[in-house]
Protein backbone atom coordinates (compact mmCIF):
# COMPACT_ATOMS: atom_id res chain seq x y z
CA UNK A 1 0.00 0.00 0.00
CA UNK A 2 1.46 3.33 -1.02
CA UNK A 3 2.58 5.88 1.53
CA UNK A 4 1.72 8.77 -0.78
CA UNK A 5 -1.55 10.60 -0.29
CA UNK A 6 -2.94 12.84 -3.03
CA UNK A 7 -4.69 15.96 -1.80
CA UNK A 8 -7.05 17.99 -3.98
CA UNK A 9 -7.53 21.45 -2.52
CA UNK A 10 -11.11 22.35 -3.32
CA UNK A 11 -10.95 25.68 -1.46
CA UNK A 12 -11.00 27.95 -4.53
CA UNK A 13 -14.34 26.30 -5.49
CA UNK A 14 -16.06 24.61 -2.54
CA UNK A 15 -14.48 27.06 -0.11
CA UNK A 16 -15.21 30.30 -1.91
CA UNK A 17 -18.58 29.64 -3.55
CA UNK A 18 -20.57 30.57 -0.48
CA UNK A 19 -18.65 33.36 1.29
CA UNK A 20 -20.03 36.77 2.22
CA UNK A 21 -17.08 38.36 0.43
CA UNK A 22 -16.83 37.62 -3.29
CA UNK A 23 -13.27 37.42 -4.58
CA UNK A 24 -12.33 38.49 -8.10
CA UNK A 25 -10.96 35.95 -10.60
CA UNK A 26 -7.47 37.41 -10.17
CA UNK A 27 -7.64 37.14 -6.37
CA UNK A 28 -8.76 33.52 -6.75
CA UNK A 29 -5.93 32.94 -9.21
CA UNK A 30 -3.43 34.25 -6.64
CA UNK A 31 -4.72 31.71 -4.11
CA UNK A 32 -4.55 28.90 -6.70
CA UNK A 33 -0.98 29.85 -7.68
CA UNK A 34 -0.03 29.94 -4.00
CA UNK A 35 -1.43 26.44 -3.49
CA UNK A 36 0.44 25.13 -6.54
CA UNK A 37 3.67 26.75 -5.29
CA UNK A 38 3.13 25.04 -1.91
CA UNK A 39 3.17 21.69 -3.74
CA UNK A 40 -0.57 20.98 -3.92
CA UNK A 41 -0.75 18.78 -7.03
CA UNK A 42 -4.53 18.92 -7.61
CA UNK A 43 -6.64 22.04 -7.24
CA UNK A 44 -10.34 22.65 -7.89
CA UNK A 45 -10.17 26.13 -9.34
CA UNK A 46 -13.81 27.03 -10.00
CA UNK A 47 -17.07 26.00 -11.54
CA UNK A 48 -18.82 26.58 -14.84
CA UNK A 49 -22.25 27.23 -13.39
CA UNK A 50 -24.64 30.12 -13.95
CA UNK A 51 -23.15 33.26 -12.36
CA UNK A 52 -26.72 34.14 -11.37
CA UNK A 53 -27.00 30.95 -9.28
CA UNK A 54 -23.49 31.17 -7.78
CA UNK A 55 -22.13 34.73 -8.25
CA UNK A 56 -18.88 33.97 -6.38
CA UNK A 57 -17.82 31.55 -9.14
CA UNK A 58 -18.19 33.99 -12.05
CA UNK A 59 -15.15 34.32 -14.30
CA UNK A 60 -13.87 30.72 -14.31
CA UNK A 61 -12.59 31.17 -17.88
CA UNK A 62 -10.54 34.19 -16.75
CA UNK A 63 -8.92 32.00 -14.10
CA UNK A 64 -7.94 29.38 -16.70
CA UNK A 65 -6.52 32.12 -18.89
CA UNK A 66 -4.40 33.50 -16.05
CA UNK A 67 -3.25 30.02 -15.01
CA UNK A 68 -2.24 29.14 -18.59
CA UNK A 69 0.28 31.99 -18.42
CA UNK A 70 1.84 30.39 -15.32
CA UNK A 71 4.17 27.90 -16.97
CA UNK A 72 5.98 27.12 -13.67
CA UNK A 73 3.04 25.26 -12.17
CA UNK A 74 2.76 21.50 -12.55
CA UNK A 75 -0.55 21.30 -10.68
CA UNK A 76 -3.61 19.72 -12.28
CA UNK A 77 -6.63 21.99 -12.27
CA UNK A 78 -10.23 20.81 -12.25
CA UNK A 79 -13.59 22.57 -12.27
CA UNK A 80 -17.11 21.65 -11.31
CA UNK A 81 -19.59 21.40 -14.19
CA UNK A 82 -23.34 20.89 -13.66
CA UNK A 83 -24.28 19.72 -17.18
CA UNK A 84 -23.32 19.54 -20.87
CA UNK A 85 -23.38 23.33 -21.17
CA UNK A 86 -20.88 23.62 -18.31
CA UNK A 87 -18.76 20.93 -19.98
CA UNK A 88 -18.61 22.94 -23.22
CA UNK A 89 -17.67 26.13 -21.34
CA UNK A 90 -14.96 24.26 -19.42
CA UNK A 91 -13.62 22.72 -22.63
CA UNK A 92 -13.54 26.11 -24.36
CA UNK A 93 -11.65 27.53 -21.38
CA UNK A 94 -9.01 24.82 -21.80
CA UNK A 95 -9.96 22.66 -18.80
CA UNK A 96 -8.33 19.23 -18.84
CA UNK A 97 -10.28 17.89 -15.90
CA UNK A 98 -13.91 18.40 -14.88
CA UNK A 99 -15.95 17.21 -11.93
CA UNK A 100 -19.64 16.32 -11.92
CA UNK A 101 -21.81 15.78 -8.88
CA UNK A 102 -24.64 13.27 -8.53
CA UNK A 103 -26.38 13.17 -5.16
CA UNK A 104 -27.16 9.81 -3.56
CA UNK A 105 -30.68 10.88 -2.53
CA UNK A 106 -33.53 11.98 -4.79
CA UNK A 107 -34.45 15.13 -2.83
CA UNK A 108 -30.88 16.44 -2.74
CA UNK A 109 -30.32 15.72 -6.43
CA UNK A 110 -33.52 17.63 -7.28
CA UNK A 111 -32.38 20.59 -5.15
CA UNK A 112 -28.88 20.50 -6.63
CA UNK A 113 -29.46 19.95 -10.37
CA UNK A 114 -33.26 19.63 -10.66
CA UNK A 115 -33.24 16.07 -11.95
CA UNK A 116 -33.69 12.51 -10.70
CA UNK A 117 -30.71 10.36 -9.70
CA UNK A 118 -31.23 8.18 -12.80
CA UNK A 119 -31.23 11.22 -15.09
CA UNK A 120 -28.18 12.56 -13.26
CA UNK A 121 -26.33 9.26 -13.79
CA UNK A 122 -27.30 9.16 -17.47
CA UNK A 123 -26.06 12.73 -17.97
CA UNK A 124 -22.84 12.03 -16.09
CA UNK A 125 -22.14 8.87 -18.11
CA UNK A 126 -22.66 10.84 -21.32
CA UNK A 127 -20.09 13.39 -20.09
CA UNK A 128 -17.64 10.59 -19.24
CA UNK A 129 -17.96 9.25 -22.81
CA UNK A 130 -17.52 12.75 -24.23
CA UNK A 131 -14.49 13.31 -21.98
CA UNK A 132 -12.83 10.13 -23.25
CA UNK A 133 -13.31 11.43 -26.82
CA UNK A 134 -11.96 14.90 -25.96
CA UNK A 135 -9.16 13.67 -23.68
CA UNK A 136 -10.70 15.46 -20.71
CA UNK A 137 -10.74 13.70 -17.31
CA UNK A 138 -14.21 13.38 -15.88
CA UNK A 139 -14.23 13.01 -12.11
CA UNK A 140 -17.50 12.03 -10.46
CA UNK A 141 -18.62 13.04 -7.01
CA UNK A 142 -21.34 11.18 -5.14
CA UNK A 143 -22.71 13.77 -2.71
CA UNK A 144 -24.58 13.23 0.57
CA UNK A 145 -23.09 9.73 0.60
CA UNK A 146 -23.60 9.21 4.35
CA UNK A 147 -26.36 11.60 5.26
CA UNK A 148 -28.76 13.91 3.45
CA UNK A 149 -30.11 17.14 4.97
CA UNK A 150 -33.57 16.24 3.61
CA UNK A 151 -33.78 12.42 3.76
CA UNK A 152 -31.57 11.53 6.73
CA UNK A 153 -29.24 8.53 6.62
CA UNK A 154 -28.22 7.55 3.08
CA UNK A 155 -28.60 3.95 1.91
CA UNK A 156 -25.08 2.53 1.44
CA UNK A 157 -26.37 0.18 -1.27
CA UNK A 158 -27.38 3.19 -3.36
CA UNK A 159 -23.88 4.73 -3.07
CA UNK A 160 -22.24 1.41 -3.97
CA UNK A 161 -24.53 0.97 -6.99
CA UNK A 162 -23.80 4.49 -8.24
CA UNK A 163 -20.02 4.21 -7.71
CA UNK A 164 -19.91 0.86 -9.51
CA UNK A 165 -21.85 2.20 -12.51
CA UNK A 166 -19.72 5.36 -12.77
CA UNK A 167 -16.51 3.37 -12.47
CA UNK A 168 -17.62 0.94 -15.18
CA UNK A 169 -18.56 3.91 -17.39
CA UNK A 170 -14.94 5.07 -17.20
CA UNK A 171 -14.94 7.80 -14.54
CA UNK A 172 -11.40 8.92 -13.76
CA UNK A 173 -11.98 9.19 -10.02
CA UNK A 174 -15.01 8.79 -7.80
CA UNK A 175 -15.25 11.13 -4.85
CA UNK A 176 -17.43 9.99 -1.99
CA UNK A 177 -18.63 13.15 -0.29
CA UNK A 178 -19.95 13.82 3.19
CA UNK A 179 -21.51 17.07 1.96
CA UNK A 180 -22.94 18.20 5.30
CA UNK A 181 -20.25 16.76 7.57
CA UNK A 182 -22.43 14.20 9.33
CA UNK A 183 -20.40 10.98 8.87
CA UNK A 184 -18.62 9.28 11.76
CA UNK A 185 -15.26 7.49 11.45
CA UNK A 186 -17.00 4.11 11.91
CA UNK A 187 -19.48 4.87 9.11
CA UNK A 188 -16.63 6.06 6.87
CA UNK A 189 -14.55 2.90 7.38
CA UNK A 190 -17.67 0.80 6.76
CA UNK A 191 -18.80 2.42 3.49
CA UNK A 192 -15.31 3.01 2.07
CA UNK A 193 -14.33 -0.57 2.94
CA UNK A 194 -17.38 -1.88 1.06
CA UNK A 195 -16.64 0.41 -1.91
CA UNK A 196 -12.97 -0.59 -2.06
CA UNK A 197 -14.10 -4.20 -2.48
CA UNK A 198 -16.04 -3.42 -5.68
CA UNK A 199 -14.36 -0.33 -7.22
CA UNK A 200 -10.57 -0.06 -7.88
CA UNK A 201 -9.33 1.59 -4.68
CA UNK A 202 -7.02 3.98 -6.56
CA UNK A 203 -10.10 5.55 -8.15
CA UNK A 204 -11.73 6.31 -4.80
CA UNK A 205 -11.41 9.64 -3.00
CA UNK A 206 -13.12 11.11 0.06
CA UNK A 207 -14.50 14.61 0.61
CA UNK A 208 -15.24 15.58 4.20
CA UNK A 209 -16.75 18.63 5.84
CA UNK A 210 -15.79 19.40 9.41
CA UNK A 211 -19.25 20.44 10.65
CA UNK A 212 -19.07 18.17 13.71
CA UNK A 213 -15.27 18.25 14.15
CA UNK A 214 -14.86 14.73 12.74
CA UNK A 215 -13.18 15.70 9.46
CA UNK A 216 -9.65 14.62 10.35
CA UNK A 217 -10.89 11.50 12.15
CA UNK A 218 -12.85 10.60 9.02
CA UNK A 219 -9.73 11.01 6.86
CA UNK A 220 -7.94 8.62 9.22
CA UNK A 221 -10.80 6.11 9.05
CA UNK A 222 -10.67 6.14 5.23
CA UNK A 223 -6.87 5.72 5.29
CA UNK A 224 -7.25 2.54 7.32
CA UNK A 225 -9.27 0.92 4.52
CA UNK A 226 -6.78 1.96 1.82
CA UNK A 227 -8.08 5.31 0.54
CA UNK A 228 -5.20 7.55 -0.58
CA UNK A 229 -7.02 10.49 -2.20
CA UNK A 230 -8.71 13.27 -0.26
CA UNK A 231 -10.37 16.60 -0.93
CA UNK A 232 -9.71 19.33 1.60
CA UNK A 233 -9.94 23.10 1.67
CA UNK A 234 -7.31 25.62 2.71
CA UNK A 235 -8.19 27.20 6.02
CA UNK A 236 -11.24 24.92 6.29
CA UNK A 237 -13.21 27.25 4.00
CA UNK A 238 -16.44 25.92 2.61
CA UNK A 239 -20.15 25.32 2.56
CA UNK A 240 -22.74 24.47 -0.05
CA UNK A 241 -25.32 27.00 -1.28
CA UNK A 242 -27.89 24.22 -1.74
CA UNK A 243 -27.27 22.05 1.35
CA UNK A 244 -28.57 23.58 4.58
CA UNK A 245 -26.25 23.00 7.52
CA UNK A 246 -23.12 22.41 5.44
CA UNK A 247 -20.11 24.21 6.92
CA UNK A 248 -16.45 24.26 5.96
CA UNK A 249 -14.43 21.45 4.48
CA UNK A 250 -11.82 19.71 6.58
CA UNK A 251 -8.82 22.09 6.59
CA UNK A 252 -6.06 21.04 4.18
CA UNK A 253 -3.37 22.04 6.69
CA UNK A 254 -4.92 19.87 9.42
CA UNK A 255 -5.03 16.86 7.08
CA UNK A 256 -1.48 17.46 5.81
CA UNK A 257 -0.17 17.91 9.35
CA UNK A 258 -1.73 14.64 10.49
CA UNK A 259 -0.49 12.77 7.41
CA UNK A 260 3.09 14.05 7.68
CA UNK A 261 3.28 13.34 11.41
CA UNK A 262 2.06 9.79 10.75
CA UNK A 263 4.74 9.22 8.10
CA UNK A 264 2.66 9.70 4.95
CA UNK A 265 3.90 11.88 2.11
CA UNK A 266 1.88 14.51 0.26
CA UNK A 267 4.47 16.61 -1.59
CA UNK A 268 3.04 19.67 0.19
CA UNK A 269 5.09 22.25 2.09
CA UNK A 270 2.97 22.80 5.22
CA UNK A 271 4.44 26.20 6.08
CA UNK A 272 3.85 27.56 2.56
CA UNK A 273 0.33 26.11 2.57
CA UNK A 274 -0.43 27.90 5.85
CA UNK A 275 0.76 31.19 4.37
CA UNK A 276 -1.69 30.76 1.46
CA UNK A 277 -4.51 30.11 3.95
CA UNK A 278 -3.64 33.33 5.75
CA UNK A 279 -3.66 35.17 2.43
CA UNK A 280 -7.16 33.79 1.72
CA UNK A 281 -8.29 34.77 5.24
CA UNK A 282 -6.99 38.32 4.68
CA UNK A 283 -8.78 38.58 1.33
CA UNK A 284 -12.05 37.39 2.90
CA UNK A 285 -11.46 39.45 6.02
CA UNK A 286 -12.19 36.48 8.24
CA UNK A 287 -10.52 34.15 10.69
CA UNK A 288 -9.45 30.97 8.93
CA UNK A 289 -10.59 27.61 10.28
CA UNK A 290 -8.84 24.37 11.13
CA UNK A 291 -6.67 23.77 14.19
CA UNK A 292 -3.17 23.69 12.72
CA UNK A 293 -2.90 27.49 12.58
CA UNK A 294 -3.17 27.94 16.33
CA UNK A 295 -0.39 25.42 16.88
CA UNK A 296 1.69 27.06 14.13
CA UNK A 297 1.45 30.49 15.82
CA UNK A 298 2.55 29.02 19.15
CA UNK A 299 5.48 27.19 17.56
CA UNK A 300 6.60 30.35 15.77
CA UNK A 301 6.39 32.37 19.01
CA UNK A 302 8.60 29.78 20.72
CA UNK A 303 10.92 29.63 17.71
CA UNK A 304 10.16 25.91 17.42
CA UNK A 305 10.10 23.97 14.14
CA UNK A 306 6.88 22.98 12.34
CA UNK A 307 7.36 19.23 12.52
Ligand SMILES: [Zn+2]
Pocket residue numbers: 014177179207209238239240249
Ligand atom coordinates in the same frame (compact mmCIF):
# COMPACT_ATOMS: atom_id res chain seq x y z
ZN1 LIG B 1 -18.08 19.95 -0.20
